[in-house]
Amino acid sequence: MPRINIAFVDHDKAPDRAALQAAITALKFKLTVEHGYVPFESAGYLPCTLDGEDAGFDIRFEPAAELAAKSAAALPVVGTRNSAIVIKWGGDPREVASAFIVLAALAKDFDAVVIDPEKDVLFAADKLVTRARNSLDEL
Secondary structure (H helix, E strand, O other), rough: OEEEEEEEEOOOHHHOOHHHHHHHHOOOOOOEEOOOOOOOOOOOEEEEEEEOOOEEEEEEEEEHHHHHHHOOOOHHHHHHEEEEEEEEEEEOOOHHHHHHHHHHHHHHHOOOOEEEEOOOOOEEEHHHHHHHHHHHHHH
């Protein structure tokens, strides 16, 4: 069953590939986001390389208003974050790790607010970093 998390971010703070990669590297994760990532243009499967092996997840960009209105947890903290980066992954542990690494980088370096819309839970950046590290332990 696919899982989804949403990162709400200010449109102007959505990182390009180089900035996202730098944030991932600063967190000391061995994940490379492939060159196909372009903010507000990428849609569908985003290939990544995790510690030398294929990985990735689905990504799409949407306006934040409709998605934030569906979440009691997100609505009060979304503020001026007018864009949503929707990240979806399946059961493959490499997908899980890749998704959480990118979500952690978005929260830590780009002021993203990340929620799990199914559970209506808001994640702090440090919790996302921990989840990313824990998902690597499960590989």
